[in-house]
Amino acid sequence: MKPAPFDYVRPASVAEACRILAEAGGGATVIAGGQTLVPLLNLRMSQPFVVVDINGIDGLRGISRVEGGTRIGAGTRQADALADDTLARHLPVVVAALGHVGHYQTRTRGTVGGSIALGEPAAEMPAAAVALGALIEIASVRGTRQVPAREFYVGPYMTVLEPDELVTGILYPDWPEGHFMLFREVARRPGDFALVGLVGALAVERGAVSRAGIAWFGMGPTPIAANQAEDALVGTALAGIDVERVARLAVADAAPFDDHHASAEYRRTVGLRIFARTLRETLDIRSAA
Amino acid sequence: MSEHGIEVTVNGHRHAARVEARTSLGEFLREGLGYTGTHLGCEHGVCGACTVMVDGAAVRSCLMLAVQVDGAQITTIEGLAEADGTLHPVQQALRDNFGLQCGFCTPGIAISLACVMQEEAGAGEGARENALVRAMSGHICRCTGYQGIRRAIRQLSGHQPAADEAEAVA
Numbered sequence: 001m002k003p004a005p006f007d008y009v010r011p012a013s014v015a016e017a018c019r020i021l022a023e024a025g026g027g028a029t030v031i032a033g034g035q036t037l038v039p040l041l042n043l044r045m046s047q048p049f050v051v052v053d054i055n056g057i058d059g060l061r062g063i064s065r066v067e068g069g070t071r072i073g074a075g076t077r078q079a080d081a082l083a084d085d086t087l088a089r090h091l092p093v094v095v096a097a098l099g100h101v102g103h104y105q106t107r108t109r110g111t112v113g114g115s116i117a118l119g120e121p122a123a124e125m126p127a128a129a130v131a132l133g134a135l136i137e138i139a140s141v142r143g144t145r146q147v148p149a150r151e152f153y154v155g156p157y158m159t160v161l162e163p164d165e166l167v168t169g170i171l172y173p174d175w176p177e178g179h180f181m182l183f184r185e186v187a188r189r190p191g192d193f194a195l196v197g198l199v200g201a202l203a204v205e206r207g208a209v210s211r212a213g214i215a216w217f218g219m220g221p222t223p224i225a226a227n228q229a230e231d232a233l234v235g236t237a238l239a240g241i242d243v244e245r246v247a248r249l250a251v252a253d254a255a256p257f258d259d260h261h262a263s264a265e266y267r268r269t270v271g272l273r274i275f276a277r278t279l280r281e282t283l284d285i286r287s288a289a
Numbered sequence: 290m291s292e293h294g295i296e297v298t299v300n301g302h303r304h305a306a307r308v309e310a311r312t313s314l315g316e317f318l319r320e321g322l323g324y325t326g327t328h329l330g331c332e333h334g335v336c337g338a339c340t341v342m343v344d345g346a347a348v349r350s351c352l353m354l355a356v357q358v359d360g361a362q363i364t365t366i367e368g369l370a371e372a373d374g375t376l377h378p379v380q381q382a383l384r385d386n387f388g389l390q391c392g393f394c395t396p397g398i399a400i401s402l403a404c405v406m407q408e409e410a411g412a413g414e415g416a417r418e419n420a421l422v423r424a425m426s427g428h429i430c431r432c433t434g435y436q437g438i439r440r441a442i443r444q445l446s447g448h449q450p451a452a453d454e455a456e457a458v459a
Contacts, residue, residue: 003309003334005290007311007358031354038352039333041311051310053357079346103427105401106336108346109353190426 003041010053014139017054017166026163031055031278032075033110035102036118058111060168063087069173074113074137074166078102081112091132091172093181097124097199117167119152119159119222122193124185126153127217129170130225131200137169146171152256153222171233175211179203182214184278186270188261194218195262196270198278199228209241211235214276219271220255228253229275238283247275295359299324300368308355315339315350318365326366326396328382330429337428340397341365347404347424366396369403379403379446386440398428398438406445418446 011017021028029048032055040046043275052061060075063084070090072081080086082098101124102110115125116136129136131150136147138161149170152159161167185197200214212230215223229250233241256267291310296303299322304322305349313332318324318341330336332351342364369377376384379402401424409417419422421442430438 001309001316002313003311006310007291008354009291034352034354034357035334035349038354042313042351053354055357103337104405104424105340105347105349105427106334106352108343108348129311162416188422255341289300 002044003038004044004047005183006041006048007050008053009050010056012056014057014166014168017052017057018139018141018164020052021164024052024164025287028052028163030117030166032114032117033077033106035106035110053190054166057109065090066171067124069161069171071137072112072170072172074111074116074168074170076112078107078110078112078115079104082107090174093132093183093199093201094125094128094172096181096183097128098193100124100185100187100197101180109215112170113167116149116152116170117159119157119224120193120197121153121156121220122197122201122218123223124194124197124217127197127215127223128199129172130223131213131215132172132175132215134173135171136167137171138165140165141166144168149223150289156221160221165249174214175201175213176203176205179211180282182278182282184274185217186274196256196267196274198271198274202282204238204283207239208235210235214250216233216254216271218256219267220257226250226253226275241283243276243280246279247272250275293356293359294393295356297358297363299363300365306355310354310356312349312355313351314341314343314353314355314358314363317355318350318363321355324365324367328393328396330393335429336394336397337401338394338397340400340427342400342404345404345407347401364400364403366399366458369399377403379441381407382441382444383438386444387437388433389430389437394428398425398430401425401427402442402445414447418442418448421445425427 026050030052049281061071062073063086064071078101088095113267134149136152138145180202183202185194187194197217203211212233217223229246232246251271256264292307294307315329317411318327330338334349334352339431340347341350343361379399405420405424409420
C-alpha cells in the first residue's frame with residue numbers, strides 16, 4: 001500500500017462532480033485515467049483528501065461533430081480517440097500525436113482531457129490543442145466557461161484551471177479540407193516524453209499559406225505557439241517560403257531549458273532541424289539550403 | 290479513508306471483497322485474491338510487469354485502483370492458458386523462442402501480446418507484427434535483450450523461421 005489514505009467518490013454527473021470539488025475546497029483531486037495521478041499518489045507527491053473518479057460520468061466520453069469543429073469529451077480514452085474515424089477525418093494531426101502519447105498499455109486508461117488538464121510541457125495533447133486553436137471547455141458550480149488553449153497553460157503543470165473546476169471537453173475548430181499536418185517528435189524511446197516536438201497544421205489556398213497553427217512541446221515551461229513562424233508563413237506563396245528563416249523564427253519563440261535529458265542548446269539545434277525538415281517535407285519545398 | 294465493496298470476475302471466478310480506496314488493482318489481485326502471477330515492479334507505470342486485462346484491454350494494474358474495477362472482467366496470467374493446461378499461443382511462442390529468462394516481466398508481456406493478438410486477429414501479418422512490436426515499448430525486460438521476445442512475435446505473426454532468425458540467435 002503506497003499512497004497516503006484518501007476518500008474515494010464516484011459522481012454520476014458533471015454537476016455532482018463540481019459540487020464535490022467545490023465542497024472539498026482544494027483538497028480533492030480528479031482521477032480520469034490515473035496514468036499520471038496514481039504514480040504521484042504512489043510516490044506520495046500528491047496527498048489529496050478526496051479522489052473524485054469521473055469515470056462514472058457517461059456524458060464525458062465520446063467524439064462528436066459540433067458547429068464549426070470537432071469536440072472530444074474530456075473522459076474519452078486515448079486508445080478510443082486513436083481509433084476514431086471522425087477524428088481521423090477532421091483532425092488527422094491529433095491522431096498522429098495520440099500515437100505518441102504514453103504506451104499501448106496506458107492509452108487504454110489515459111484520457112484526452114486528463115492529458116490536456118495536466119499540462120505536462122513535453123506532452124503531445126496540450127501542444128496539439130495550442131497549435132490548432134482549440135478551446136478548453138470547463139465546468140464548475142459557478143457555471144461553464146471556455147478558455148483558448150493558447151491562454152490555458154501558464155507554467156509546467158500549471159493551468160488557469162481553478163481547484164474547483166473540471167475540464168469537460170476540448171473543442172477543435174475545423175481546418176479546411178485537405179490541410180497539411182505537421183508532426184515530429186524526438187524522444188529517446190517510443191512512449192517517452194519528447195525531448196523536442198513539433199505539431200501543427202497548415203492550410204494552403206491558391207499556392208499560398210492561408211492559415212498556420214504550429215506549437216512546440218518539450219521546448220519550454222508550457223506548450224509554446226510558434227507565433228512568429230505562423231505570421232511569417234501566412235500569406236506567403238509556397239515557392240517563396242524561406243524555410244530556414246521560418247525555422248529560426250519558430251525557435252526564437254521557444255524557451256528551452258537544460259535538464260538531465262538534454263541541454264537548452266541541444267533542444268534549439270534539434271528544433272531548428274526538425275522544423276525545417278518537417279516544413280520542407282510537408283509542403284514539398286525544395287530548398288537551396 | 291473510505292472502504293468500498295466491490296465484485297469482480299477474475300479468470301472466470303467471481304469475487305466479492307471490501308477494499309480500501311488507496312489499494313491498487315495489482316495489490317488487490319496479489320494480496321487480496323492470491324493471484325500472485327501478477328508482478329508489481331516499479332509501481333509507477335513504467336516497467337509493465339503488472340499488466341493485466343480489464344474488460345479486454347491491457348491495463349497497468351499498479352495505475353488502477355481496486356475500487357475502480359467493480360463489475361469488471363479481469364484476466365491475469367493465471368487465466369491465459371486453457372483449463373486443460375494448453376498454453377495460450379503467446380505463452381507457447383515465448384516458450385518456444387526463449388522469450389523469457391527470470392520471468393519477472395513475462396506475465397505482463399504475455400497479457401499485452403494476448404490483447405494485441407485479440408485486437409489484430411483480422412489484420413495482415415505485417416500489421417499484426419507491427420502492433421505486437423509497438424506494444425513491447427510498454428515493457429522492460431532486463432534479461433533477454435528482447436531477442437527471444439522478438440522471435441516469439443515473429444512466430445505469432447505467422448512467419449516461418451528463416452535464416453535471418455538463425456542469425457539473430459547467433
